[in-house]
Amino acid sequence: MGEGFAMRWCLKHEVVVGSRDASKAKEAAEKYAKAAVEIYGSIAGTISGSDNISVAHGADLVILSIPYESIEDTCSRLAPNISHECLVVSPIVPMSRTESGFVYVPMEQHKRTAAELVADSLPPRRRVVSAFHTIAEAKLKNIQHGVDVDTFLCGDDESAVTKLISITKEIPGLRPIYIGPLSVTYQAEMLTPMILNASRKNKLRNPGLRLVE
């Protein structure tokens, strides 16, 4: 997903790709920047790469695109290096694949939701916003087209949510829909296994969700 976000937001922002391995991050960033310039002609922002700790330093907004299992470990290393004012976005979905299809782990195993585990591991809770769980990577990366789906947000702090809504709207066709505080983040996270099951059983290609009136 990082590739898609970098290539969307580089139009206006300084995007830094993070990885445990700085040289891998730099390599990826160069590739994305080159592709973005090729398609857009020019970009007003930048895409660079660095190790995760350096990325956290001075970031205004971090998209925590990591596995559920790594949340506590990654967050404990980021915590001393990240500003209390930095918006932390969790697109993380605790999911596994069983005989029944894709299942939502917090529901089936009574575990913590992803965004709340992030909030516990990287306080203060107010800066954590849950979003971007259901955007097909292929659509996000295809910058010649809008994504034309909704994304569902949860967060406790109005100003953090408002900030994320604003940056979300910069991506053509991506409509942010706020659904409530972090305590209902399961209602957004659970959509991913649902969509994957629907996709697999009905042979849909890169499906996303839209609320229709």
Place this chain on the structure above:
Amino acid sequence: MGEGFAMRWCLKHEVVVGSRDASKAKEAAEKYAKAAVEIYGSIAGTISGSDNISVAHGADLVILSIPYESIEDTCSRLAPNISHECLVVSPIVPMSRTESGFVYVPMEQHKRTAAELVADSLPPRRRVVSAFHTIAEAKLKNIQHGVDVDTFLCGDDESAVTKLISITKEIPGLRPIYIGPLSVTYQAEMLTPMILNASRKNKLRNPGLRLVE
């Protein structure tokens, strides 16, 4: 919801409206039938009314549109009166309203999902299909228009699911999407509090969901 289903399916089927009070059911059925004939001109099926136990007798398909709290009681009374071959459809959503908005009770209180509680209370499990959780009542009742939303189905038995998919498709604009066995019914049931939260926070009118490619 019963009104909407009756007025949609009466075009081809013998619909019987059930209630604990037979006279209330008959009154409602007459009202629906009159409205349907007024709009359609004529109908090939019928709408009649009766008490729940009589409705269960001889039904090929029952839509169990009851509160979560009544499942065990209602099902125990229906069980001796309903054929093992009768398809039992659960559109039931265990939901409550809290300070955080609408919440999904099985997730927050570690309770049984609605469709699985129906299956436990009205065996055999194979005839139970979970569906119709997210159709706005106003759209379903407005028979001059299609509903233009998706509905997500769960069930263990392929022939039961196939039968429900077929009858679902008779409602214009209602697309059935199968997502998996009854064990993942929470992925369909949970959509209702999500949509209600989205609706309330974003001032949407009678929203439904669509999977878009």
